[in-house]
Amino acid sequence: MRTKCVGCLGLLLLVFVFHTNYVLAEELKTxxxxxxxxxxxxxxxxxxxxxxxxxxxxxxxxxxxxxxxxxxxxxxxxxxxxxxxxxxxxxDISPLLKANGYFGITDDGVLTIYYGKPQKYNIIQSFFQLDIGKLESTRHEELKEGIPIRNKDRYVEVLETFKNYTVQEKQAN
Missing domain, CATH: 3.10.20.420 (Bypass-of-forespore C, N-terminal domain)
Structure with missing residues (x-):
C-alpha cells in the first residue's frame, strides 16, 4: 500500500509543478x-x-x-x-548555392556541389557515385564544366536526372 501512496504523491507533485509553471507562464504573458x-x-x-x-x-x-x-x-x-x-x-536552397553553387563530378565519379566552378579544393557537398559508363559524354562534359544551380527547381532537377546514373551495389550471393 505504501508504494501506491508514494506513486500518488509523485503524481501530485508533478501536477503541482506543471500547474505552477503554467500559472507563472500565463502571468508573464499577460x-x-x-x-x-x-x-x-x-x-x-x-x-x-x-x-x-x-x-x-x-x-x-x-x-x-x-x-x-x-x-x-x-x-x-x-x-x-x-x-x-x-x-x-x-x-529552398541556400543563398550560397544560388550565388555561386555548381554541380560537378569528382575524379572518382561522385556527383558533387562546388563553390564556384568544379575544382578539388572547393567542394561543398557530395552525393552519390555515378556510373560513368552509363553517362552520356555530353552529360559527363556538363558535369566536368560545372552546372550552375541558381534555384531550387534546378537543384532538384539535376539531382533527379543524375540519380538514374548511380552505381548499383552488387549483391552477394
Whole structure:
C-alpha cells in the first residue's frame, strides 16, 4: 500500500509543478513588465541543401506574449537564462548555392556541389557515385564544366536526372 501512496504523491507533485509553471507562464504573458528582459535571439535557417545560416540579435522583451507571437513560425531549439535559439526549415536552397553553387563530378565519379566552378579544393557537398559508363559524354562534359544551380527547381532537377546514373551495389550471393 505504501508504494501506491508514494506513486500518488509523485503524481501530485508533478501536477503541482506543471500547474505552477503554467500559472507563472500565463502571468508573464499577460502582466506588463516594468523592466524589459534582455535576451539574445539566435535564428537558425536550415536549407534543403543542408546549409545552415545563423542570425543573432539582442532584444528587449516587454511582453512575453508579443515575443512568442513574433516567433510563432519558428521552432524553439534551446532556451537558457539570457538566450533563445529558434530554428526554421526553409523549403529552398541556400543563398550560397544560388550565388555561386555548381554541380560537378569528382575524379572518382561522385556527383558533387562546388563553390564556384568544379575544382578539388572547393567542394561543398557530395552525393552519390555515378556510373560513368552509363553517362552520356555530353552529360559527363556538363558535369566536368560545372552546372550552375541558381534555384531550387534546378537543384532538384539535376539531382533527379543524375540519380538514374548511380552505381548499383552488387549483391552477394
Amino acid at each position: 502582466t506588463p513588465r516594468l523592466e524589459p528582459i534582455d535576451v539574445k535571439v539566435i535564428l537558425e535557417r536550415v536549407y534543403l541543401d543542408g546549409e545552415v545560416s545563423e542570425e543573432q540579435m539582442d532584444e528587449k522583451i516587454w511582453s512575453m506574449e508579443q515575443f512568442w507571437s513574433k516567433y510563432d513560425q519558428w521552432q524553439v531549439v534551446d532556451i537558457e537564462d539570457t538566450s533563445v535559439v529558434f530554428r526554421k526549415h526553409v523549403d
